[in-house]
Amino acid sequence: MSELRLVLGDQLNLKHHWFDAVDDSVTYLLVESVNELSYVPHHWQKAVAFLAAMRAFAAELSSRGHRVVYRRLDDADTQESLVATVQSLLETRDFDAFSYQRPDEYRLSHEFETFEFSVSAQCIDSEHFILPFEEISSRFKAGTAHRMEAFYRFMRKRTGYLMEADEPEGGRWNYDAENRKPIGANDDRPKLLLFSNDVEDIVQLLTAKGLKFFGQKTTQLLWPIDRRQSLALLRAFCIDLLPRFGDYQDAMSDQNEVDWSLYHSRLSFSLNSKMISPREVIEAAIRTRDENPELISISQLEGFVRQILGWREFVRGMYWANMPDYPKKNELQHEAKLPEFFWSGNTHMRCVNKSVEQTIEYGYAHHIQRLMVLGNIANLLGVNPYLVHEWFLSVYVDAIEWVEAPNVIGMALSADGGLIASKPYVSSGNYINKMSNYCKGCRYKPTIKTGEGACPFNSLYWDFLDRHRDRYGRNNRLAFAYKNLDRKPPSEMEAIRSYADTLKRNANEL
Ligand code: FAD
Ligand code: SF4
Numbered sequence: 121m122s123e124l125r126l127v128l129g130d131q132l133n134l135k136h137h138w139f140d141a142v143d144d145s146v147t148y149l150l151v152e153s154v155n156e157l158s159y160v161p162h163h164w165q166k167a168v169a170f171l172a173a174m175r176a177f178a179a180e181l182s183s184r185g186h187r188v189v190y191r192r193l194d195d196a197d198t199q200e201s202l203v204a205t206v207q208s209l210l211e212t213r214d215f216d217a218f219s220y221q222r223p224d225e226y227r228l229s230h231e232f233e234t235f236e237f238s239v240s241a242q243c244i245d246s247e248h249f250i251l252p253f254e255e256i257s258s259r260f261k262a263g264t265a266h267r268m269e270a271f272y273r274f275m276r277k278r279t280g281y282l283m284e285a286d287e288p289e290g291g292r293w294n295y296d297a298e299n300r301k302p303i304g305a306n307d308d309r310p311k312l313l314l315f316s317n318d319v320e321d322i323v324q325l326l327t328a329k330g331l332k333f334f335g336q337k338t339t340q341l342l343w344p345i346d347r348r349q350s351l352a353l354l355r356a357f358c359i360d361l362l363p364r365f366g367d368y369q370d371a372m373s374d375q376n377e378v379d380w381s382l383y384h385s386r387l388s389f390s391l392n393s394k395m396i397s398p399r400e401v402i403e404a405a406i407r408t409r410d411e412n413p414e415l416i417s418i419s420q421l422e423g424f425v426r427q428i429l430g431w432r433e434f435v436r437g438m439y440w441a442n443m444p445d446y447p448k449k450n451e452l453q454h455e456a457k458l459p460e461f462f463w464s465g466n467t468h469m470r471c472v473n474k475s476v477e478q479t480i481e482y483g484y485a486h487h488i489q490r491l492m493v494l495g496n497i498a499n500l501l502g503v504n505p506y507l508v509h510e511w512f513l514s515v516y517v518d519a520i521e522w523v524e525a526p527n528v529i530g531m532a533l534s535a536d537g538g539l540i541a542s543k544p545y546v547s548s549g550n551y552i553n554k555m556s557n558y559c560k561g562c563r564y565k566p567t568i569k570t571g572e573g574a575c576p577f578n579s580l581y582w583d584f585l586d587r588h589r590d591r592y593g594r595n596n597r598l599a600f601a602y603k604n605l606d607r608k609p610p611s612e613m614e615a616i617r618s619y620a621d622t623l624k625r626n627a628n629e630l
Contacts, residue, residue, distance in 0.1 A: 121145055121216045121217060122145050122146075122147070122213075122214070122215050122216055122217075123145060123146045123147070123215060123216065123217040123218070123219060124147050124149055124206070124209060124210060124213070124215040124217070124218045124219075125138060125146060125147070125148050125149065125218075125219045125220070126148075126149050126150075126151075126202075126206055126218070126219070126220040126221075127148055127149065127150050127177070127221070128202075128220075128221065128223060128228070129150075129156065129170045129171075129173070129174050129393065130170070130224060130392055130393050130394060130520055131221045131246050131248075131393075131394055132173055132174065132177040132347075132393050132394050132395050133246060133247060133248055133394040133395070133397070134177070134180065134347050134395075135247070135397065136221070136246070136247050137247065139181065139184070139186065142184065142185040142186055144187065146186070146187065147187040147188070147189055147213075147215070148178075148181055148186055148187065148188045148189070149188075149189045149190075149191070149205075149206065149209060150174050150177065150178050150188070150189075150190050150191070151191040151198065151202055151205045151206075152171055152174065152191060152192050152193040152198065153193075153198070153199075153200065153201060153202045153205065154193065154200040154201075154329070154331070155200050155201045155202065156202065157193070157326070157329075157331055158331050158332070159227075160510055160513045160514040161332045161333055161334045161514050162333055162334065162514055162519075163333065163334050163335040163479075163483040163514065163515050163516065163517060163519075164323075164326075164333045164334070164335050164336060164337040164338070164483075165335060165336070165338065165341060165342075165343060165482070165483040165517055166483050166515075166516065166517045166518075166519065167326060167331075167333055168319045168322050168323060168326065168338075168341055169341060169343045169345060169389060169393075169483075169517055170393065171193075171322045171325075171326075172317060172319050172322055172341060172345040173344075173345045173346065173393050173395065174190075175190070175322075176345050176346040177346070177395075178190045180346065180347075189209065191205055192325070193325055193326075193329060194325060194328075194329070197212075201231075202228070202231075203231055203232065203235040203237075206218065206220075206237065207235070207237055207238065210237060210238050210239055211238060215239060216239060217239055217240065217242070218237055218239050218240070218241045218242070219241070219242040219243075219244060220232060220241065220242075220243055220244075221243075221244055221245065221246040221247075222243050222244070222245060222246055222253060224246070224436070224520060224521075224522045225520060225521045225522055226439075226440075226443040226444050226521070226522075227521065230444070246394065248394045248397055248398070249398065249433060249436060250275065250279065250398055250399060250429065250433055251275070251433050251436075251437065253440075256436075256437045256440045256441060257440075257441070259271070259274075259437055260437040260438055260440070260441035261441060262441050262442050263442065263539070264441075264539070265538055265539050265540075265542070266434075266437070266438060266539070266540070267542065268430055268431060268434045268540075269293070269294065269430075271430065271433070271434045271437070272293070272294075272426060272429065272430030272431075272434065273288075273293055275429050275430065275433060276288065276293070276429065279429065281402055281406065281425055281429060282406070282418075282421070282422060282425055289418060289422075290418040290422070292422075294422065294426065295366060295418065295419035295422045295423055296423070296426075298366060298367070298419040298423075299366045299367065299369040299370060299419065299423045300369075300370045300555070301367045301368055301370075301371060302371050302373075302554065302555050302556065302557075303368050303371040303373050303375075303379075303382065304375075305375040305376070305557070308364075309376050309378050309379075309382075310360050310361050310364070310378060310382070310383055311356075311360050311378075312378050312381065312386075313352065313353055313356035313360075314342040315341065315342050315343065315344055315345070315349055316340045316341075316342065317340065317341040317342075317343075317345050317349075318339065318340065319338075319339055319340070319341045320339040323337060323338075323339050334463065334480075334514055334515055335479070335480045335481070335483055335515065336480055336481050336482075342482070343386075343389050343483075343517055344389065344390050344395065346395065347395045347396065349390075350387070350390035350395040350396045351396065353385070353386065353387060353390060354385075354387060354390070354396060354400075354401060354404050355404070357385040357386075357387065357405075358404055358405055358407075358408035359408065361383045361384070361385060362383075362405055362408060362409070362416055362420055362421065362424060363412075363415045363416050363420060364383045364420065365383045365384070365385070365420045365423055365424050366417075366419045366420035366421070366422070366423030366424070367383070367419075367420065368382050368383045369383070369384075369423050369487075369488075370488045370555055371488075371555060371556070372471070372475075372486075372488055372489055372492075372493070372552070372555055372556035372557075372558065373556055373557050373558075374474045374478075374557065374558070375557050380478040380481075380482060380484065380485075380486075381482075381484060381486055382486065384486045384487070385401075385424070386484065387401060388516075388517070388518035389517045389518050391428075391432070391518075392518050392520050392523065398428045398429070398432060398433070401428055402425055402428055402429055405421060405424055405425065406421065406425070409421045427487075432523065435522070435523055435526035435527060435530075435540070436522055436523065436526075438526045438530065438539065438540055439521070439522045439523075439525060439526050440522070442536070442539065446525055446526070446529060446536065447505075447506060447509050447521070447525045447529060448506055449505065449529050449535045449536045449537070450504065450505050450506070450535050451534070451535055451536060451537035451538075452499075452502075452505075452533070452534060452535060452588060452591075454499070454502040454503060454504055454505060454533075454535070455502070455504050456501055456502045456503045456504060456624060456627065457503065457504070457507065457627075458498070458503050458504070458507040458508060458511055459501065459503070459627040459628050459630070460628050461473075461476065461628070461630070462476065462494070462498075462511050463476075463511075464476070465477045465479075465480060467630050468562070468563040468564065468630060469497070469562065469564065469575075469576060469577075469630055470558045470559065470561060470562035470563070470564075471493045471552050471556060471558035471559070471562070472493055472494065472497055474558055475489040475490075475493045475494055476494070479494075479515050479516070480515075482517075483515065483516055483517040484516060484517060484518075485516070488555065490512070490516075490527070490532065491527075491531060491532050491545050492545065492547060492551060492552065492555070493552065493558075494512075494532075495508070495528065495531070495532025495533060495545065496532070496545065496546055496547060496577070497576075497577065497580075498532070498533065499532065499533045499534065499544065499545075499546055499584070500546055500576075500577065500580035500581060500583075500584050501580065501623070501624055501627050502624060505528070505529055505533045505535035508528055508532070508533060509524070509525055509528045509529055512524050512527075512528045513525075526540055531545060532545060542595070542597060543592070543595055543597040543598055544584075544588075544592065546581055546584050546585075547577065547581060548566075548575070548577050548578045548581040548582070549564070549566030549575030549576075549577040549578050550566055550578075552566065552577065553566040559575070562575075564576065566578070569582075569612075569615075569616065569619075570615045570616060570619040571615075571619065574619065576623050576630050579615075579616045579619040579620040579623065580620050580623060580624075582605060582608070582613075582616045582620075583616055583617055583620030583621075585598070585601055585602065585605050586605060586613065586616070586617065589602070
């Protein structure tokens, strides 16, 4: 018997049981596929990081004695699609069996399930997530609203992370309310661990191929490309960043050269490519706190664990329960085009400009920039959710549909009718002014609602609430906002509607 086993670019899990023993009858296949590199215009650094990490993974497997076939983009027998490359190898090398790890994206999973390979294909688990795939259908029902907080508590109890018997450690499940400090210019800043991986050959290869990419091309990649670097990043996070992670989780700033990621871990690429597992990230954070209780309080640690044990596992469940229709959802019936500034950063809205600029430069923006600046303005302008989804899927190094789509369609745009979030994450300029320094130096003023110098987020926010009153008017979490809206005299509402209309019609000029 000889078996071909496929490892996808986001399945670089050296701890998978496949690699426990060397078996000469088994060949591992990794493929650089045109289709995977071009289904959206990926960020340069995302495409390069995946290829560099795949090459490093293949080299590591070979050095451990495994048989490996690596199909580079420019190899003559690499086909455009993954399944076609697999099939051609099955035929030419006469394999008796073929196995693959379950893809995390519906698109690929469906392609593998429906393709008729010449030998029987076996799908096995990727051994990455904490909630087993088989349990998703019993925890998440299609078309049904689920809430992260309930799921998170279930996962805390199930794993025992941050638990004292049946009770949450520290007496509270969630320290979210303590995770909302803005950061001042003179506050301490963390040291960032950035890598400098030489990726010139990959950049040249992709350039020669002529595919369409986005963002800054660089031959020195700052993102981790193997397990060793991912573990180094994790260690650096636990020591240098975790002690303030919770405090500054929602802060946004461009006052210091490290502010593009502040106290965030930048572990999402390592996690999503599976170079490290969610369990080992959570356990490293808890261990570091246990060794340094005076440095790391429960509110910092819980804020971090919640993102991985809670949000990350939750959105994956919601994704699988609601595919394949989920990315096309448009419950608010928004149809506007995506403004050009999403690609260029060319806008006078300083918060948007800074968030897009760092997206171009690093392929990264942290959660609040994605949610409360970029998602927020897209939603307020009424941009068609699928266009926003394609943009987010393109521009971040960590963007893979299973995690991107629920965050965009559900969290940022409320386009799923509230399946994921009980209220839309929209705000006026006031929130951005409170949580960032962006408004200082902006052409617009967060205190002006309409007319010359008015922050576009303001009238667009009230206009959004007004337009969607039928859906949200009785939502308890928006009661305060609607009370304020109702206090506005008709003349002010008229001015808001009319100004918001002008902004929407001229979105490219903002
Ligand atoms: P940290 O702030 O250090 O958080 C630690 C880890 O928690 C992250 O690495 C990530 O694995 C996990 N995490 C945090 N928030 C979330 C969340 N909301 N959903 C799932 N996991 C989470 N994350 C992606 O991995 N890929 C995406 O394509 C993606 N698109 C997003 C789009 C929008 C509109 C929004 C609002 C969020 C998106 N997120 C996405 C979630 C989150 O913004 C990123 O995981 C995070 O910014 C990555 O940076 P970090 O590793 O420094 O995260
Ligand atoms: Fe953004 Fe408005 Fe502040 Fe300008 S004033 S940075 S547009 S929130």
